[in-house]
Amino acid sequence: MAEQTDKVLQVELVAADRLVWSGQATMVIARTTEGDVGILPNHAPLLSSIIEGVVDVQTVEGETWVAAVDAGFLSVADNRVSILSERAEMSHEIDLEHARAELERCKQAGENDDEAQEKVRRLEARVRAAERAS
Amino acid sequence: MALSVREYRARIRSTESMKKITRAMELIAASRIIKAQQRAQAAAPYARELTRAVSAVATFSNVDHALTLEPEDPKRAAILIVTSDRGLAGAYSSSVLKEAERLIEKLKGEGKDVDIYISGRKGEAYFKFRQRAIAQAWTGFSDQPTYDVAAEIGATLIETFLDEDGVDEVHVVYTRFRSMLSQEPTAVRLLPLEVVEGTEAPEKDDLLPLYEFEPSPSDVLDSLLPRYVQSRIFFALLQAAASELAARQKAMKSATDNADELIKKYKRIANQARQAGITQEISEIVGGVNALADAQAGSE
Numbered sequence: 001m002a003e004q005t006d007k008v009l010q011v012e013l014v015a016a017d018r019l020v021w022s023g024q025a026t027m028v029i030a031r032t033t034e035g036d037v038g039i040l041p042n043h044a045p046l047l048s049s050i051i052e053g054v055v056d057v058q059t060v061e062g063e064t065w066v067a068a069v070d071a072g073f074l075s076v077a078d079n080r081v082s083i084l085s086e087r088a089e090m091s092h093e094i095d096l097e098h099a100r101a102e103l104e105r106c107k108q109a110g111e112n113d114d115e116a117q118e119k120v121r122r123l124e125a126r127v128r129a130a131e132r133a134s
Numbered sequence: 135m136a137l138s139v140r141e142y143r144a145r146i147r148s149t150e151s152m153k154k155i156t157r158a159m160e161l162i163a164a165s166r167i168i169k170a171q172q173r174a175q176a177a178a179p180y181a182r183e184l185t186r187a188v189s190a191v192a193t194f195s196n197v198d199h200a201l202t203l204e205p206e207d208p209k210r211a212a213i214l215i216v217t218s219d220r221g222l223a224g225a226y227s228s229s230v231l232k233e234a235e236r237l238i239e240k241l242k243g244e245g246k247d248v249d250i251y252i253s254g255r256k257g258e259a260y261f262k263f264r265q266r267a268i269a270q271a272w273t274g275f276s277d278q279p280t281y282d283v284a285a286e287i288g289a290t291l292i293e294t295f296l297d298e299d300g301v302d303e304v305h306v307v308y309t310r311f312r313s314m315l316s317q318e319p320t321a322v323r324l325l326p327l328e329v330v331e332g333t334e335a336p337e338k339d340d341l342l343p344l345y346e347f348e349p350s351p352s353d354v355l356d357s358l359l360p361r362y363v364q365s366r367i368f369f370a371l372l373q374a375a376a377s378e379l380a381a382r383q384k385a386m387k388s389a390t391d392n393a394d395e396l397i398k399k400y401k402r403i404a405n406q407a408r409q410a411g412i413t414q415e416i417s418e419i420v421g422g423v424n425a426l427a428d429a430q431a432g433s434e
Binding site: 016019044048072075082 | 284361
């Protein structure tokens with residue numbers, strides 16, 4: 001038991017209203033307020049705020065999962081990684097065309113307050129996630 | 135017999151169609167309640183992880199945060215009352231409102247002014263009808279609340295709590311879903327926050343590790359606590375939604391049963407009236423024949 005948990009990360013990607021993904025992974029990359037962090041097994045306990053962006057998860061099977069997340073948290077302890085975000089979507093759940101169109105619309109609207117910028121960042125993250133996956 | 139057979143038949147028909155409606159509502163509520171419970175379950179991991187994170191920060195840093203500070207002399211309180219949008223749910227809304235009134239009385243007794251925030255049309259109507267001021271009301275989602283709504287309510291409440299001239303404490307009154315048969319109106323204090331562990335006690339070996347915080351404990355706490363509040367509100371809304379549907383199902387089930395009873399009763403009375411009518415007709419005919427026979431016998 002101890003040996004197994006030494007080598008893999010138990011990852012949970014959780015949105016406010018559902019569990020988006022959970023499983024075992026060898027690496028997780030997320031964007032915190034300080035920049036991208038990569039989490040490998042046996043990482044020191046960490047609690048950090050993340051911003052709108054893309055989360056990369058390399059599963060034990062060697063696959064790569066990409067997800068778009070909103071601002072939220074990343075917590076790492078005992079090889080358990082939880083990514084909490086109000087909204088989160090796996091890349092295969094995102095309709096790329098639709099996401100692009102929405103991003104364009106939002107940029108065209110040209111609003112420049114915090115809320116609009118946050119929305120643009122969120123939409124960009126979705127487009128990036130979907131592009132990476134396709 | 136006060137009414138004719140025809141009128142009883144009409145009553146039976148209308149009761150039957152009402153029964154169909156209440157039966158349909160019962161079935162709809164029953165199917166939605168499963169969904170509501172699933173949503174509540176799906177939201178549980180988020181709440182659990184948030185609580186873990188908050189207790190981690192609270193344990194390892196002595197950071198005071200505006201949201202956890204107890205005001206020295208609370209003068210004003212806000213209450214968020216979670217009611218339903220629609221009626222026909224038995225005593226659901228009225229029992230949560232009763233609980234809220236009790237809390238209002240208590241707070242007023244402690245010398246605090248009370249601001250009322252409401253979710254659900256029923257509560258809004260209750261206070262409007264009594265011409266009592268409502269600080270703000272949110273409606274139109276009571277049986278399937280989304281996180282966005284909870285976030286909006288949370289943001290509003292936090293804003294008024296942090297405001298200098300705002301409130302000093304925030305309470306939530308909602309209905310806790312214990313089981314299909316029992317739902318309980320509950321009042322909890324939301325702000326200032328008391329960080330509590332989840333309902334399950336942590337396991338012995340589940341000690342919290344020594345976290346590193348990025349960028350800093352206070353920054354993490356800054357963005358963590360508002361989310362914690364919002365998630366608590368979301369939890370309350372989800373519980374209330376499940377309770378509302380359970381109450382509606384129960385109310386509609388007893389309405390359907392009552393309709394059945396009523397139909398049975400009316401059928402019995404209608405049959406009696408029909409029988410009485412026939413008896414009367416026969417006795418009239420017999421009486422008429424006898425009178426005719428008597429008259430003929432007299433003239434001969």
